[in-house]
Amino acid sequence: MRxxxxxxxxxxxxxxxxxxxxxxxxxxxxxxxxAKRGIGVNLITRTPDTAITPEDAAATIGSxxxxxxxxxxxxxxxxxxxxxxxxxxxxxxxxxxxxxxxxLAGRLVESGDVDIVHGLGASVLGYALARPAxxxxxxxxxxPQGLEEFGGTGSRFAGGHLKSLGYAPLRWAVRACxxxxxxxxxxxxxxxxxxxxxxxxGADRMxxxxxxxxxxxxxxxxxxxxxxxxxxxVPADAECxxxxxxxxxxxxxxxxxxxxxxxxxxxSWYWVLIGDGPFRAxxxxxxxxxxxxxxxxxxxxxxxxxxxxxxxxxxxFVHPTLYEGSSLVTLExxxxxxxxxxxxAGGLPDxxxxxxxxxxxxPGDPDALAAALLDAMAxxxxxxxxxxxxxxLVEREFSWDVVAERTMTLYQRLLG
Numbered sequence: 084m085r086x087x088x089x090x091x092x093x094x095x096x097x098x099x100x101x102x103x104x105x106x107x108x109x110x111x112x113x114x115x116x117x118a119k120r121g122i123g124v125n126l127i128t129r130t131p132d133t134a135i136t137p138e139d140a141a142a143t144i145g146s147x148x149x150x151x152x153x154x155x156x157x158x159x160x161x162x163x164x165x166x167x168x169x170x171x172x173x174x175x176x177x178x179x180x181x182x183x184x185x186x187l188a189g190r191l192v193e194s195g196d197v198d199i200v201h202g203l204g205a206s207v208l209g210y211a212l213a214r215p216a217x218x219x220x221x222x223x224x225x226x227p228q229g230l231e232e233f234g235g236t237g238s239r240f241a242g243g244h245l246k247s248l249g250y251a252p253l254r255w256a257v258r259a260c261x262x263x264x265x266x267x268x269x270x271x272x273x274x275x276x277x278x279x280x281x282x283x284x285g286a287d288r289m290x291x292x293x294x295x296x297x298x299x300x301x302x303x304x305x306x307x308x309x310x311x312x313x314x315x316x317v318p319a320d321a322e323c324x325x326x327x328x329x330x331x332x333x334x335x336x337x338x339x340x341x342x343x344x345x346x347x348x349x350x351s352w353y354w355v356l357i358g359d360g361p362f363r364a365x366x367x368x369x370x371x372x373x374x375x376x377x378x379x380x381x382x383x384x385x386x387x388x389x390x391x392x393x394x395x396x397x398x399x400f401v402h403p404t405l406y407e408g409s410s411l412v413t414l415e416x417x418x419x420x421x422x423x424x425x426x427x428a429g430g431l432p433d434x435x436x437x438x439x440x441x442x443x444x445x446p447g448d449p450d451a452l453a454a455a456l457l458d459a460m461a462x463x464x465x466x467x468x469x470x471x472x473x474x475x476l477v478e479r480e481f482s483w484d485v486v487a488e489r490t491m492t493l494y495q496r497l498l499g
Contacts, residue, residue: 310395
């Protein structure tokens with residue numbers, strides 16, 4: 084490798100500037116871990132709503148690792164991003180941002196400041212379209228993440244015909260980026276067919292590199308003693324603590340889990356649901372109608388320390404999602420040695436392996452979910468072994484120590 088490899092990472096969002104979602108956290112971790120390994124990182128993202136300089140943003144994201152942050156305006160309409168407007172925002176403002184951000188990446192390539200461009204979704208559209216006319220070209224790596232605009236990994240679009248129609252401009256933008264990329268990343272083996280089908284990418288242009296978590300961070304946030312502390316907030320007669328984490332939206336499937344738990348009234352369980360969102364009121368009404376209010380704790384948003392303490396408090400982590408990308412929260416629970424009951428959505432089958440790290444059920448099937456939970460509760464003696472196997476799997480395949488090295492190896496291969 085040359086003296087210092089230089090990469091432009093381009094994304095519409097990054098933690099903590101634009102929220103706490105899986106994409107945001109992945110981009111921040113990717114930039115930080117590459118910078119820690121001596122790669123010169125230019126992180127291009129949208130101008131945050133809060134007043135912060137690029138220098139301060141770099142210090143916050145890098146946590147001591149040197150990197151450069153560059154802001155690009157993201158122009159949208161008032162109230163964009165609220166419930167009912169997300170599709171419109173992502174199919175108008177997002178591709179326009181991708182044109183601006185991608186052009187900035189192209190200027191860095193032509194000036195000799197960047198050797199490779201790593202784009203998330205449609206954020207590198209401007210670079211992809213301009214490449215044939217550029218005097219200098221750097222390899223383009225595209226990570227499309229969860230492919231929500233294509234309907235995820237299911238055969239039916241998650242959200243209906245109107246949502247599919249609304250996402251048409253974004254699908255065009257992502258395909259345009261994929262067509263001009265030297266390599267397209269699939270985040271899990273189980274979604275390789277979706278990447279190939281939706282983006283028309285052959286195996287020779289695809290690499291499977293998973294999203295990852297930082298094990299040192301997980302351990303610093305909570306230990307078993309913190310889990311024992313959280314158990315004080317659970318009824319003493321609860322024999323099994325179930326923990327779920329996610330934004331409260333319909334596609335996370337928490338209403339399906341509520342139906343499943345209603346069928347397990349004879350068991351002594353307590354469900355802790357962490358997260359907030361537009362579906363909260365619906366879930367509250369459903370829990371009341373099912374008579375489960377006194378057996379469920381809706382935590383809302385919590386601090387990172389409290390979130391990881393709840394992982395430690397759990398007997399079983401339950402992820403009933405109908406649609407999923409890679410699921411960092413499932414990896415976090417596994418890092419804390421929790422057995423998992425989850426659906427087969429997205430990349431979850433790469434992590435939750437029946438009989439080894441947990442149980443898998445079809446999305447949207449409350450009967451199958453109830454049966455898996457009943458089996459898990461009946462096998463309390465096996466949960467620790469399943470949790471240990473999950474931790475070992477994360478260490479082997481889904482830690483940033485492993486994934487950062489695999490990403491650097493990909494860069495070196497593309498640069499020859």
